[in-house]
Amino acid sequence: MLSAVSRALLGALMLSVAAVAAQAQDFPNRPITIVLPYPPGASTEQVARMIQPVMQERLKQPVVIENKPGGNGSIGTLAVARSAPDGHTILLTTNALMTIVPHVQTMPFDPLKDFVPLTTAIRGILGIAVNPNVPAKNVAEFVAYAKANPKKVHFGTAGIGSPQHMAGLLLNREAGIDLVHVPYKGGGPAVNDAMGGHIQAVIATVSSVIGQHKSGLLRIIGIGEKERFAGQPDIQAIAETVPGFEATSWLAFYAPAGTPKAAVDVLNRELVFALNTPEVKQKLFDLGLPVVADKPEELDRRTRSDLKLWGDIAREMNVRAE
CATH class of the missing domain: 3.40.190.150 (Bordetella uptake gene, domain 1)
Known part of the structure; x- marks a missing residue:
């Protein structure tokens, strides 16, 4: 037999459970x-x-x-x-x-x-885009260019700790190159400086540089997906050249x-x-x-x-x- 106190506690618990259930059924109520x-x-x-x-x-x-x-x-x-x-x-x-x-x-x-x-x-698909004056039409050529010019190839991003920054560090590690990071206060200024030739490359979301790519102001040479993106199938995945690379x-x-x-x-x-x-x-x-x-x-x-x-x-x- 339950004591009076136990019955009271059990009753309170059942009321609480019922209240939670009622709230869940009523969600959202504002x-x-x-x-x-x-x-x-x-x-x-x-x-x-x-x-x-x-x-x-x-x-x-x-x-x-x-x-x-x-x-x-x-x-x-x-x-x-x-x-x-x-x-x-x-x-x-x-x-x-x-x-x-x-x-x-x-x-x-x-x-x-x-x-x-x-x-x-x-x-948000990340891509690496280069100034048209950079002698690299694809990732393999860019890696070779970077290896021939250690610490001389600069890439811009939206800032320290951004996905773009970390993607660049990952590319350095996986491809055995030494790109120099240039952080900006936002992706826009980095893209502008890459177009102006102040830096050789920029890592940004493809959505923010696809217009420049199509107009020839920048050249997207690779994306950080495991495979090519169906929306831009002409752009290779970096993983085609650097096996296992993925940064998104x-x-x-x-x-x-x-x-x-x-x-x-x-x-x-x-x-x-x-x-x-x-x-x-x-x-x-x-x-x-x-x-x-x-x-x-x-x-x-x-x-x-x-x-x-x-x-x-x-x-x-x-x-x-x-």
Whole structure:
């Protein structure tokens, strides 16, 4: 026989479970906010605004997009980590912030402990582009050129600790070359200096240099995917010359740690649906941002794997923010 105290505790527990279940069934019951830890105009905003109307229609709730830039992305990210873990505030961020920057500088959040994964949104295909005056039409010729000119070939990126920076370091290691990194405050200035011949090469998302490639202002010689990208099949994968090379960027959605599984399941389902909407998927593909839209456990594996990969490289190459 249960004592009066035991019956009271059991009753309280059942009420609590019932309350959680009711909340899960009622999710979402107010607007969902997608926090972007970057300024307006970034690729995170492009993705968020494309899926916004689809999610609003299906969830019957407003979807608010909120830019919270600053602190190298830490301000917006920390705001989500500290928000109520009920699924109504989620984060759309880059792999740099979740898997690279924590190795390069101290951040006020833990990418594994403070968040639960929802889905990887897209891959941002990285490419290496050279000034037309560089005597290299492909990766093999570029590697040979770099080996013949050690510490004289400079590549620009969006900054220290960016996926582009780490891709260059990985290329140095895997190809046995010694490219010199030139960090910029954003990808745009790096692309401009490569076009102007101030640096020989730039590593950037293909979407940001494909126009210059087509006009002849730059020459994309390779991409960091395992295989060629169907959207630009004429551009070889670096792995065709440097076996095993792979360096990509990605955007992903996360929720605060402690978010109920029922809410995570709903968010994953709706984000995946919105991303795979034919019009959205085609627009992103045309931008060189192929949709991934995977399961939470797949994003979890991706996050952990990249944390280890870039952590090893950052320690080996002694990469620290200035």
